[in-house]
Amino acid sequence: MNLFEEKLNMLQNGDIKTLEISKNDFLLFRKVLVKREDFKHFSGNALQGGQIIYTYLSKARS
Numbered sequence: 001m002n003l004f005e006e007k008l009n010m011l012q013n014g015d016i017k018t019l020e021i022s023k024n025d026f027l028l029f030r031k032v033l034v035k036r037e038d039f040k041h042f043s044g045n046a047l048q049g050g051q052i053i054y055t056y057l058s059k060a061r062s
Contacts, residue, residue, distance in 0.1 A: 002032065023051065026052060
């Protein structure tokens, strides 16, 4: 399991409330994220400068 998968699992399980991804890591992170069955439960909020903060939603977004 890679670091991104581990962090996504922690976010899903509620071990962490948010996950911060840097602009430089985004493309590698996204490849891992979109392969997950619960992909639509993750919500990303982009900040100025390219940082993205992800949260896990109990209900999948449409």
